[in-house]
Amino acid sequence: METRSQWGTRAGFILAAVGSAVGLGNIWRFPAEAYANGGGAFFIPYLFALLTAGIPILIMEFTLGHKYRGSAPLTFKRMNKKTEWVGWWGVAVAFVISTYYSVIIAWAISYSIFSLNLSWGSDTEGFLFNEHLNLVDAGQIGSFVPGVLIPLIIVWIVVLGVLFAGVKKGIEMANRIFIPALVIVFLIIVIRAVTLPGAMQGLNAFFSPDFSSILSPDVWVAAYGQIFFSLSIAFAIMITYSSYLPKKSDITNNAFIVGFGNSSFELLAGIGVFGVLGFMAMQANVPVDEVVAGGVGLAFVVFPQIINEFPAMNELFGFLFFASLVLAGLSSLISITETYVAGLADKFKISRGKAVLFGGGLAALISFLYATQGGLNFLDAVDYFINQFGVALLGLVEVIMIAWFLRELKGLQSHANEFSDIRLGSWWTISLTVITPIVLGFMMYQLFTRNLFQQFDTPTGNYEGYPDAFIMYSGWAVAAAALIVGIAMSFTKWKSTKQSNEESESREEKIK
Structure with missing residues (x-):
C-alpha cells in the first residue's frame, strides 16, 4: 500500500488551513x-456568501482530498479520468500566484526594516515607486532591485526549507509558529489602533450600515468575490491539505472552523485598519x-x-504591522x-x-522577474488576470463539473457525513448546485464584459x-x-510502480 504523509494533529491541519486562508x-x-x-x-451579504459558497466549497474540497487521498490532479483523476486537467489547472494557477x-x-520584509528608522521619509509614495522599486514604464524590465531581490531569496529559502521538511515536521510546525504569532502581533496592532485619537471616527465609518446598498447586485457579487478569494478555495490548496488528514476526520466541523x-x-x-485610518x-x-x-x-503608501x-x-x-504581513504571507505561500x-x-x-x-x-527563478524595476507592473497585471480569470473561472468550472455533470455531490455528502458531527443536508447541495x-x-x-468587450470602446479600456x-x-x-498547461499536463503519463498501479486500479474499482 502507498503511504501518504499525515498531519500530526487535527489542530495542526486547522492551523495550516487557516494559515492558507489568512493572507x-x-x-x-x-x-x-x-x-x-x-x-x-x-456583513449581511458577506455572511450569506460565507454560508452558501465559502463553507460549502470548503466542505466539498476537504471531502474530495480526504476521499481520494491525493493532490488536486490525482484527486480529480481518481474521481473521473477525464477531469484530471481541472486539478492541473488549479495547480498551474497556484504556481503563477506563488x-x-x-x-x-x-x-514587507524590507519595509519592516525601513520602519526601524522610518527611512521612507515624508513622501511615502515617491519612496515606494521611485526610491525603493525605481519603477519603469509598463513592459520594460530594467535591472534587479537589491532591496527586493535579497529579501525575496530569503523568502524562498524559508518556504522551500519548510516544504523540504515535510507535512508534519515542516508545514504543520511552521504554522504552529506563524499563526499564533500573527494573531498576537495583530492583536497588539488593533489595541494600539483603537486607542489612537480619531480611531472612533474610522470605526464609525467602517461599521455604519448603509442598508440601501444591499439592494444592489454589485454588493452581493462583491461579498461572494471577497469570500471566494479570501478562503483559498478553487485552486488546489484545500484539496491537497485535506488529503493528509487521517481516515476518521470531522470534515464538516473543520470547514466551519476554518471558514x-x-x-x-x-x-x-x-477594526485595526479603520482605527488607524480614522487617526x-x-x-x-x-x-x-x-x-x-x-x-x-x-x-506600502498609506500605512507608512x-x-x-x-x-x-x-x-x-x-515593525509589527509589516511583520504581520510577512507572517500572513509566508503561511499562505507555503x-x-x-x-x-x-x-x-x-x-x-x-x-x-x-x-x-x-x-x-x-x-523562485520566475519570481525574480518581479524583483526588477518593471516588476510591479508585471505583478499588477498578472495578479488581476490570474485571480479573475484563473481562480474565479476555475471555481465556476469546478463546481459545475462536480455538481451538474459528474453528479458527485451525493457521494461526497455520504463520505463527509460518515465522519462529521454536523451532517450535510439540502443546504449544502442547493448552495453548490444553484446559488454558487x-x-x-x-x-x-461582468468581468468578461468589462475587460474584453469594453477594451474596444476607448484606447485606454484596458x-x-x-x-x-x-x-x-x-x-x-x-x-x-x-489553462493550457493544465490540459497539457493531463495528457502526460503517470509514473508509477507496479504496487501503486495495483492500488490505483483497486481504488478505481471501489469507486465504480
Whole structure:
C-alpha cells in the first residue's frame, strides 16, 4: 500500500488551513471592500456568501482530498479520468500566484526594516515607486532591485526549507509558529489602533450600515468575490491539505472552523485598519473616505504615512504591522507552493525533495522577474488576470463539473457525513448546485464584459490603462497559459510502480 504523509494533529491541519486562508488579502482587501459596499450592512451579504459558497466549497474540497487521498490532479483523476486537467489547472494557477506573492512578502520584509528608522521619509509614495522599486514604464524590465531581490531569496529559502521538511515536521510546525504569532502581533496592532485619537471616527465609518446598498447586485457579487478569494478555495490548496488528514476526520466541523476563523481575522483586520485610518483622517482634518485605500497602496503608501504621524512608538508599530504581513504571507505561500510540490510528486513518483527542488526552484527563478524595476507592473497585471480569470473561472468550472455533470455531490455528502458531527443536508447541495454557480456565473459575465468587450470602446479600456500589448502577454496570455498547461499536463503519463498501479486500479474499482 502507498503511504501518504499525515498531519500530526487535527489542530495542526486547522492551523495550516487557516494559515492558507489568512493572507495579505485579509489585511488590505477586506476593509476597503466592506467600506465601499455598505459598511456594516456589507456583513449581511458577506455572511450569506460565507454560508452558501465559502463553507460549502470548503466542505466539498476537504471531502474530495480526504476521499481520494491525493493532490488536486490525482484527486480529480481518481474521481473521473477525464477531469484530471481541472486539478492541473488549479495547480498551474497556484504556481503563477506563488511567483509574485513571494515578492510582496519580500517588500514587507524590507519595509519592516525601513520602519526601524522610518527611512521612507515624508513622501511615502515617491519612496515606494521611485526610491525603493525605481519603477519603469509598463513592459520594460530594467535591472534587479537589491532591496527586493535579497529579501525575496530569503523568502524562498524559508518556504522551500519548510516544504523540504515535510507535512508534519515542516508545514504543520511552521504554522504552529506563524499563526499564533500573527494573531498576537495583530492583536497588539488593533489595541494600539483603537486607542489612537480619531480611531472612533474610522470605526464609525467602517461599521455604519448603509442598508440601501444591499439592494444592489454589485454588493452581493462583491461579498461572494471577497469570500471566494479570501478562503483559498478553487485552486488546489484545500484539496491537497485535506488529503493528509487521517481516515476518521470531522470534515464538516473543520470547514466551519476554518471558514469562521478566516472571517474573524478579516473583521479584526478591518477594526485595526479603520482605527488607524480614522487617526489619519483626524490628523489631516479630512473625512475618512478621503484616506481609504486598499491593496499595495494601503500597505506600502498609506500605512507608512500613518506611522509617520503616530504620537509615540512609531518604529515599533511599523515593525509589527509589516511583520504581520510577512507572517500572513509566508503561511499562505507555503500552502500555495505545496499544491504543485504534491502534484509533481504524485504524477512523476519523485521524492518530496526533488518535487520541492524542481517546482519550488522554478517558481523562485520566475519570481525574480518581479524583483526588477518593471516588476510591479508585471505583478499588477498578472495578479488581476490570474485571480479573475484563473481562480474565479476555475471555481465556476469546478463546481459545475462536480455538481451538474459528474453528479458527485451525493457521494461526497455520504463520505463527509460518515465522519462529521454536523451532517450535510439540502443546504449544502442547493448552495453548490444553484446559488454558487449562478453568482459565480454572473461574476464572470461582468468581468468578461468589462475587460474584453469594453477594451474596444476607448484606447485606454484596458485594466489600469495599460498598453494593449502589455495586457495581452502579461494578463490574458498568463491566464490562458495556466489553462493550457493544465490540459497539457493531463495528457502526460503517470509514473508509477507496479504496487501503486495495483492500488490505483483497486481504488478505481471501489469507486465504480
